[in-house]
Amino acid sequence: MQIYIYNVTNADEFLNNGEKPALQELGPYVYEQHWEKVDIKFNDNGTVTYKVKKTFFFNSNLSSGSEDDLVVVPNVPMLSATSQSKHAARFLRLAMASIMDILKIKPFVEVSVGQLLWGYEDPLLKLAKDVVPKEQKLPYDQFGLLYGKNSTGSDLYTIFTGSSDIAKFGLLDRWNGKDALGFWTTPECDSVMGTDGSIFPPHITRQTVLKVFDKDLCRTLPLVYQHDVIAAGGIPGYRFSPPKNVFTTAENLPSQQCYCPAGPPCAPEGAFNISLCQYDSPVLLTFPHFYLADPELREAVTGISPPDPEKHEFYIDVQPIMGTTMKARARVQINLAVSQVRDIKQVASFPDIVFPIMYFEDVSMRFIKLSSARLFADASLVKIIYQQRNPLFKKGDAEICLTPIRFSRLVHFVP
Numbered sequence: 001m002q003i004y005i006y007n008v009t010n011a012d013e014f015l016n017n018g019e020k021p022a023l024q025e026l027g028p029y030v031y032e033q034h035w036e037k038v039d040i041k042f043n044d045n046g047t048v049t050y051k052v053k054k055t056f057f058f059n060s061n062l063s064s065g066s067e068d069d070l071v072v073v074p075n076v077p078m079l080s081a082t083s084q085s086k087h088a089a090r091f092l093r094l095a096m097a098s099i100m101d102i103l104k105i106k107p108f109v110e111v112s113v114g115q116l117l118w119g120y121e122d123p124l125l126k127l128a129k130d131v132v133p134k135e136q137k138l139p140y141d142q143f144g145l146l147y148g149k150n151s152t153g154s155d156l157y158t159i160f161t162g163s164s165d166i167a168k169f170g171l172l173d174r175w176n177g178k179d180a181l182g183f184w185t186t187p188e189c190d191s192v193m194g195t196d197g198s199i200f201p202p203h204i205t206r207q208t209v210l211k212v213f214d215k216d217l218c219r220t221l222p223l224v225y226q227h228d229v230i231a232a233g234g235i236p237g238y239r240f241s242p243p244k245n246v247f248t249t250a251e252n253l254p255s256q257q258c259y260c261p262a263g264p265p266c267a268p269e270g271a272f273n274i275s276l277c278q279y280d281s282p283v284l285l286t287f288p289h290f291y292l293a294d295p296e297l298r299e300a301v302t303g304i305s306p307p308d309p310e311k312h313e314f315y316i317d318v319q320p321i322m323g324t325t326m327k328a329r330a331r332v333q334i335n336l337a338v339s340q341v342r343d344i345k346q347v348a349s350f351p352d353i354v355f356p357i358m359y360f361e362d363v364s365m366r367f368i369k370l371s372s373a374r375l376f377a378d379a380s381l382v383k384i385i386y387q388q389r390n391p392l393f394k395k396g397d398a399e400i401c402l403t404p405i406r407f408s409r410l411v412h413f414v415p
Contacts, residue, residue, distance in 0.1 A: 009022045031057060034055045082344050170199045195211070239317050249269055301353075
């Protein structure tokens with residue numbers, strides 16, 4: 001995983017003189033990942049349930065900096081709290097301003113890269129832990145963009161093995177025991193469906209719409225055919241990417257209204273609001289450098305170069321016969337939608353802005369390196385799954401053949 005962080009170089013001038021935020025892109029900070037499927041259970045209905053334990057290791061040799069690098073970034077807990085208070089009673093906003101005065105909380109913080117990603121103690125979160133009623137408490141006491149994601153795996157995934165229907169191979173049946181997220185207003189938007197992006201059912205065509213579910217995106221992402229590709233070893237494949245309008249507004253595509261249950265106003269063109277699944281923190285996702293987003297978002301800051309599809313597009317290359325992922329570039333940018341709140345003096349001069357914080361390549365899937373031999377091995381696996389229907393096929397053989405489906409993974413990962 002490669003991470004790029006936007007360091008704010010003129011925080012005081014932005015707050016005091018009304019200058020545009022000047023951003024310095026730092027990185028990449030490279031992390032190798034180890035994925036382990038644990039608590040695996042095969043079910044009687046042709047599905048398998050498991051958890052994914054992900055462990056991240058910083059690779060200093062491939063990184064352009066250190067985890068000890070200091071960066072200035074928006075104070076996400078503070079700005080989330082102030083933005084959420086915009087429509088609260090005025091006395092509550094004034095009380096919040098007083099508390100922030102006492103705790104000396106400011107709109108920007110200087111932290112190390114490691115702290116920003118993996119967590120640091122925040123005075124607001126610490127206060128909330130002590131005073132907020134138990135049923136309203138957040139499930140964490142530190143703030144980090146990837147806090148709680150290292151060496152953990154609490155989510156339950158239930159997918160189809162393909163034993164009874166190869167067309168369902170790898171498709172999600174349940175996530176944490178549910179077939180819907182509970183965030184969005186229509187079944188089409190709210191349903192848990194698709195795969196984890198590492199493998200798809202076989203026999204993919206150029207007309208196939210692939211679907212990738214990621215809990216951190218709070219949705220299933222559709223992928224459509226772009227063009228043919230040739231992978232290492234001369235293996236042919238198809239490239240799939242999200243459609244250009246995947247994060248468009250309901251005005252442009254009425255079916256998108258399901259992703260804006262509280263609006264209008266809704267997220268701007270090219271941005272996706274995930275606040276409902278982030279404890280109401282006003283987090284917007286875009287593609288890096290605001291690729292495919294409203295140009296005004298990038299023009300509100302300086303230091304971000306124009307988006308380049310070669311560097312900022314999200315895509316997956318698949319081998320169509322087996323449905324195997326050959327290469328993936330999952331690229332997403334995290335932004336904070338800040339609302340101006342004049343009653344809170346610490347942020348009174350902070351305008352309404354979509355503030356970019358960082359972007360990464362491949363947060364939920366690994367860059368995948370496949371050899372020709374491994375791909376042909378995958379092809380034999382698909383044939384073997386078909387053979388399970390044959391009564392002459394012994395159960396013991398089926399267990400052996402299903403071992404790869406237990407997700408020790410048919411591929412190995414590189415950063």
